[in-house]
Amino acid sequence: MRIALLGFGNVGRALARLLASQRPAFPFQIAGIHTARHGTALDPDGLPAEPAFGPAAASAGEFLDRAGAEVLVEITPLDPVSGEPAVSHIRAAFARRMHVVTANKGPIAHAYASLREEAERAGVLFRFESTCMDGAPVYNLIRSTLPGVRILGFTGVLNSTTKVVIEAMREGRSMQEGIGEARRLGITEADAAYDIDGWDSAAKTAALANVLLDARVTPQQVRTQGIGRLTPERVMDLAAKRKTVRLVSRARRGADGTRLRVRAEVLDETDILASVQGTSNLLLLHTDLMGTIGTVSISPGVAQTAYGVFADLVEIWRR
Amino acid sequence: MRIALLGFGNVGRALARLLASQRPAFPFQIAGIHTARHGTALDPDGLPAEPAFGPAAASAGEFLDRAGAEVLVEITPLDPVSGEPAVSHIRAAFARRMHVVTANKGPIAHAYASLREEAERAGVLFRFESTCMDGAPVYNLIRSTLPGVRILGFTGVLNSTTKVVIEAMREGRSMQEGIGEARRLGITEADAAYDIDGWDSAAKTAALANVLLDARVTPQQVRTQGIGRLTPERVMDLAAKRKTVRLVSRARRGADGTRLRVRAEVLDETDILASVQGTSNLLLLHTDLMGTIGTVSISPGVAQTAYGVFADLVEIWRR
Numbered sequence: 246m247r248i249a250l251l252g253f254g255n256v257g258r259a260l261a262r263l264l265a266s267q268r269p270a271f272p273f274q275i276a277g278i279h280t281a282r283h284g285t286a287l288d289p290d291g292l293p294a295e296p297a298f299g300p301a302a303a304s305a306g307e308f309l310d311r312a313g314a315e316v317l318v319e320i321t322p323l324d325p326v327s328g329e330p331a332v333s334h335i336r337a338a339f340a341r342r343m344h345v346v347t348a349n350k351g352p353i354a355h356a357y358a359s360l361r362e363e364a365e366r367a368g369v370l371f372r373f374e375s376t377c378m379d380g381a382p383v384y385n386l387i388r389s390t391l392p393g394v395r396i397l398g399f400t401g402v403l404n405s406t407t408k409v410v411i412e413a414m415r416e417g418r419s420m421q422e423g424i425g426e427a428r429r430l431g432i433t434e435a436d437a438a439y440d441i442d443g444w445d446s447a448a449k450t451a452a453l454a455n456v457l458l459d460a461r462v463t464p465q466q467v468r469t470q471g472i473g474r475l476t477p478e479r480v481m482d483l484a485a486k487r488k489t490v491r492l493v494s495r496a497r498r499g500a501d502g503t504r505l506r507v508r509a510e511v512l513d514e515t516d517i518l519a520s521v522q523g524t525s526n527l528l529l530l531h532t533d534l535m536g537t538i539g540t541v542s543i544s545p546g547v548a549q550t551a552y553g554v555f556a557d558l559v560e561i562w563r564r
Numbered sequence: 565m566r567i568a569l570l571g572f573g574n575v576g577r578a579l580a581r582l583l584a585s586q587r588p589a590f591p592f593q594i595a596g597i598h599t600a601r602h603g604t605a606l607d608p609d610g611l612p613a614e615p616a617f618g619p620a621a622a623s624a625g626e627f628l629d630r631a632g633a634e635v636l637v638e639i640t641p642l643d644p645v646s647g648e649p650a651v652s653h654i655r656a657a658f659a660r661r662m663h664v665v666t667a668n669k670g671p672i673a674h675a676y677a678s679l680r681e682e683a684e685r686a687g688v689l690f691r692f693e694s695t696c697m698d699g700a701p702v703y704n705l706i707r708s709t710l711p712g713v714r715i716l717g718f719t720g721v722l723n724s725t726t727k728v729v730i731e732a733m734r735e736g737r738s739m740q741e742g743i744g745e746a747r748r749l750g751i752t753e754a755d756a757a758y759d760i761d762g763w764d765s766a767a768k769t770a771a772l773a774n775v776l777l778d779a780r781v782t783p784q785q786v787r788t789q790g791i792g793r794l795t796p797e798r799v800m801d802l803a804a805k806r807k808t809v810r811l812v813s814r815a816r817r818g819a820d821g822t823r824l825r826v827r828a829e830v831l832d833e834t835d836i837l838a839s840v841q842g843t844s845n846l847l848l849l850h851t852d853l854m855g856t857i858g859t860v861s862i863s864p865g866v867a868q869t870a871y872g873v874f875a876d877l878v879e880i881w882r883r
Contacts, residue, residue: 382709389708390701392878520836537862
């Protein structure tokens with residue numbers, strides 16, 4: 246199976262290494278890579294893990310035409326406000342009857358319903374396991390292991406930066422010091438406000454709701470309140486009472502549509518939502534037949550995000 | 565698809581109701597039910613959810629011959645020491661080229677490797693999702709969503725009674741009062757020592773290790789130490805230090821085989837292993853490609869165990 250990569254940052258490099266390590270059991274070749282920064286690399290017989298780049302193709306579409314791949318892996322940097330350019334890249338692939346895997350939550354948060362319909366019309370598959378929990382099975386879990394189940398809602402602790410900041414505040418450090426710590430860990434966006442004010446969580450909440458609850462919303466429609474007003478004094482006061490704070494995403498189906506909320510919540514320290522720290526994530530799914538079950542991912546990194554893309558590629562290949 | 569049930573306790577009744585509610589999307593019929601207590605009920609067109617029982621068939625084998633089903637669901641009461649009679653029931657089904665689903669951890673803890681080989685020889689499927697986490701996806705998760713992943717070990721908090729007893733002790737109540745509380749919740753075996761001394765956890769640990777790590781062990785080979793010597797004073801002392809106790813199952817592949825252990829461990833209250841309370845379960849899987857990921861099930865009951873059996877039936881049906 247030949248793969249075209251749009252984007253080649255940390256996830257792309259980790260994916261290239263993973264694909265090399267998993268051959269020949271999984272015979273996937275990277276036929277082309279295109280990035281705004283490095284240019285374009287093409288080889289129908291498969292590029293090496295550290296390819297040499299030539300001049301950039303004129304457009305993503307021209308790159309896809311030349312790569313001759315069956316699957317696009319879309320891993321360009323995210324514009325959280327619009328979901329672009331990922332949405333246009335995915336549409337360009339569908340127009341060429343290519344399957345698509347993305348690790349980019351923007352398209353799912355902004356345009357999932359229409360992209361799903363376009364994939365169906367083109368007769369191709371559209372997969373995005375790594376968009377939410379860094380590659381831990383969520384969408385594939387529901388699709389493959391929960392037949393007949395209806396998801397009624399979810400509760401998640403999905404943002405890493407705020408967890409690192411809150412833990413820093415528990416030790417008396419300032420929000421800026423906490424943000425610095427998160428930057429050193431490589432988990433904070435260029436603009437930390439994107440995490441602190443809850444927009445990262447809102448995008449993840451909208452993406453999950455669009456897929457799991459057919460909510461057809463954008464991140465802007467999630468009622469969002471971040472941790473911007475939290476102080477070390479408040480967090481230490483709460484710690485003395487065996488409480489802490491987490492930025493919690495909540496969604497529930499209701500008679501009048503889906504209720505979506507991101508908010509800094511005060512929790513008992515012993516609450517499972519409080520137990521996830523650092524880059525660890527937790528997502529609880531509320532269901533009709535299986536009660537509440539959850540997935541937790543402990544300290545995932547870029548290798549796990551790449552693995553989620555790989556798992557999606559395997560599913561496409563097996564079909 | 566026609567199903568034969570061996571056993572018809574709480575799980576069997578919940579399964580019968582679930583199957584009725586999921587038709588016609590999932591066209592499963594219960595063609596026969598056989599229990600030591602109620603006798604035998606047979607109807608090739610499908611029994612109602614509350615069937616009338618006639619005289620008992622002479623043996624499980626005779627029942628299977630008369631039921632004419634494609635799948636056996638084995639849910640008889642467990643003998644934790646031997647895994648019988650479930651193991652013999654499953655073999656009787658394989659001998660008749662029937663697929664088997666069991667919610668009974670005994671056969672997996674005692675005889676998984678040979679049962680798997682017998683199923684392969686008979687050309688049938690053998691599934692057991694509900695044996696470990698009350699129906700939450702564990703085995704199906706790994707089989708369906710983690711291609712190429714090698715499980716290196718696991719850490720689990722899998723026994724409910726001990727969690728209820730420890731929580732009672734935190735409030736100053738005695739072990740006997742805690743056991744009484746667990747009995748009222750309907751989660752404790754007739755002999756509470758089976759939970760308190762760790763044998764339930766050892767059976768779950770052996771079952772998981774047999775499937776996930778090809779360990780080929782029995783529960784007797786798990787190094788097991790229960791919570792029998794724990795006192796309310798000790799638990800309250802620990803609580804004052806923001807610590808608590810959980811009966812933790814741990815398994816690790818090693819150069820010299822698989823190391824398996826069940827032990828009462830002192831944990832920080834904020835540890836995710838400490839955060840699961842009551843009947844909730846948590847299992848963390850340590851993997852090569854996906855780091856550590858986990859499944860949590862919040863307060864599952866008999867309906868979730870029945871759902872796990874149903875999910876297995878759907879997988880067999882789809883094949």
